[in-house]
Amino acid sequence: MRLSVIAATALISLAPALAQTTGSISNSAARTREAPPTPAPRPAESDFGGFLQRLWPQAQARGISRATFDLAFRGVTPDPAIAALTKKQSEFSAPIWGYLNSAVGGTRIPRGRDAAADNASVLAQVEARYGVPKEIVLGVWGMETNYGSFKGDKDTIRSLATLAHLRYRGDFFRDELLTALELIEEGHVERRELRGSWAGAMGHTQFMPSSYRKYAVDFTGDGHADIWSSTADALASTANYLKGHGWVPGLPWGLEVSLPQGFDHRLNRASFAQFASAGVRKADGGRLPSSGEGRLFYPAGHRGPVMLLTANFDVIKKYNSSDAYALAVGHLGDRILGRPEIQADWPVQAPRLDKAGIQDLQRRLKTLGLYDHDADGRIGTGTREAVRQYQLRQGEIPDGWPTPALLVRLRGAR
16 A cells, blocks of 8 residues: 555555455555454544644644645545445455456456557566566556556545544554645645545555655656656556565566475475476476575465465565465466466365454464464465464475364364
8 A cells, every 4th residue: 555555555456456446455555464453443523623633743743834734634524435445355355266366357468468568668668677577567557456447536635534533554544644745745746636545545556655755756757756647657656666675677476386296395485496306397387497486375275276486476565465466466467468377276166264264263373372463364474374384283284274174173282
């Protein structure tokens, strides 16, 4: 807004995809590493005036004039639909294969190819300037707003004020709201321009106000970084965001790989050369890149596809901290360029834990000292790593995938 930018979870980010059509929080700044905390009960609208009274001194301390403050909140009331939307983040809850099918399926690939052709010159210039491949920029653009077809039509100030009033994600949305006021005060944007998703993410690639302030680019040179109407500014800003978070030019985001019979799964993070020596190959049988390093990722366990991810995958997660989202961005970009779809079959018939089961598993892993987040019922990086460490202790294949059988074993652990 993830905010993700968040990139904050700011959510359309599946949302991006689907939600992603405006609903997730992008730019990950807004997303937490695991699952978001349960939102507070919706406050009465009568409380909103008191919230604004308490907000004013904080805004004043950041250089906001009374005129700007009053302009920003003239006629603004809490949005009653937003509390329910905070609970819908398919990146963390939907089966990853279903998420990818929705995010990368349908017309998103052909539309991406059309967008690539229509913006070929700009994309080439952006890639040359920032070192971020055009397909990754296209992947983010496609996931966030389906190439600008739906950038969100909610009043950003109202959305942020509602979330801040709810105390959703602590002080995050309050700070984003204050940053939005600064953008108005300093003349970066007009009050009327601030429109986007329900979580406050704006423009073609859904920047949160703080991400706009730090990474927005006036690529056209007209004096205004216009991520709402200027495709060039939005794409350049996206590449600038990824570069600013450490994108490594020339390094792939990840590769689907095949593992040899008898592979030692304890080899999890290593150089491409070490993986190659261990018999790891690209899923199409090709060789791994000659330089670089990565880590193995089993998005649905060792019976499903196996990915070899790099540091650039983690950069994508700065946009939105969901593994599923980052995988979709990379895969969508690959498909736009004509690279093959994921080849291994997904274990769609295998038993899966429901939310209550995942929460139980998280609590038990926490008791064992392997997990230090809330038991939120969402499978994120922390949960996967905790499961992997437990599997290593038990001599099991450490794929990091929580299954009903694993929970049964945890329940019987002493």
